[in-house]
Amino acid sequence: MKTRFLFPQRTKYLGTLLLVIGLSFCSLSLYLNSLPQTDGRIFVWHHFFAPGTHTLEVNGDECFDDEIQLSLILIGLLLIANAKEKMEDEYIASLRLESLQWAVYVNYGVFFVLIFVSYGLSFFAYCFYNVLTLLVFFIIRFRWKIYALNRSLNTEIA
Numbered sequence: 001m002k003t004r005f006l007f008p009q010r011t012k013y014l015g016t017l018l019l020v021i022g023l024s025f026c027s028l029s030l031y032l033n034s035l036p037q038t039d040g041r042i043f044v045w046h047h048f049f050a051p052g053t054h055t056l057e058v059n060g061d062e063c064f065d066d067e068i069q070l071s072l073i074l075i076g077l078l079l080i081a082n083a084k085e086k087m088e089d090e091y092i093a094s095l096r097l098e099s100l101q102w103a104v105y106v107n108y109g110v111f112f113v114l115i116f117v118s119y120g121l122s123f124f125a126y127c128f129y130n131v132l133t134l135l136v137f138f139i140i141r142f143r144w145k146i147y148a149l150n151r152s153l154n155t156e157i158a
Contacts, residue, residue: 015079022072
């Protein structure tokens, strides 16, 4: 894996901050279920796929809470997952690639099971959150492998 496509190591801290803010905002809105709605007007493109009916309307009753929460969580996870390590070598790159492959398998395995156990709107909710689970599985697996590597190195030294 080429390291030129990875973010600098310090972006991991920014990603963690954005993830914590996004998850806090999400849990707060789920707990209260009544956060104030945005007063600003939002431009909505209606009938995008109907030929000849492309209209741009101003809709004042839209709320950006869900979009902001998901954006903060997604950007935070991307920054955490794609930040360089302090010592980025070939072994770390192979761990990163192996963890990504494992995360894809687990993610689609979970998705395959959800196809048969969920129906209707709950299936769409699972599909919505399935976008994030690939990054979550990757981060968990990669961090676990880094932890195990550091632990084995510390026991060999001692």
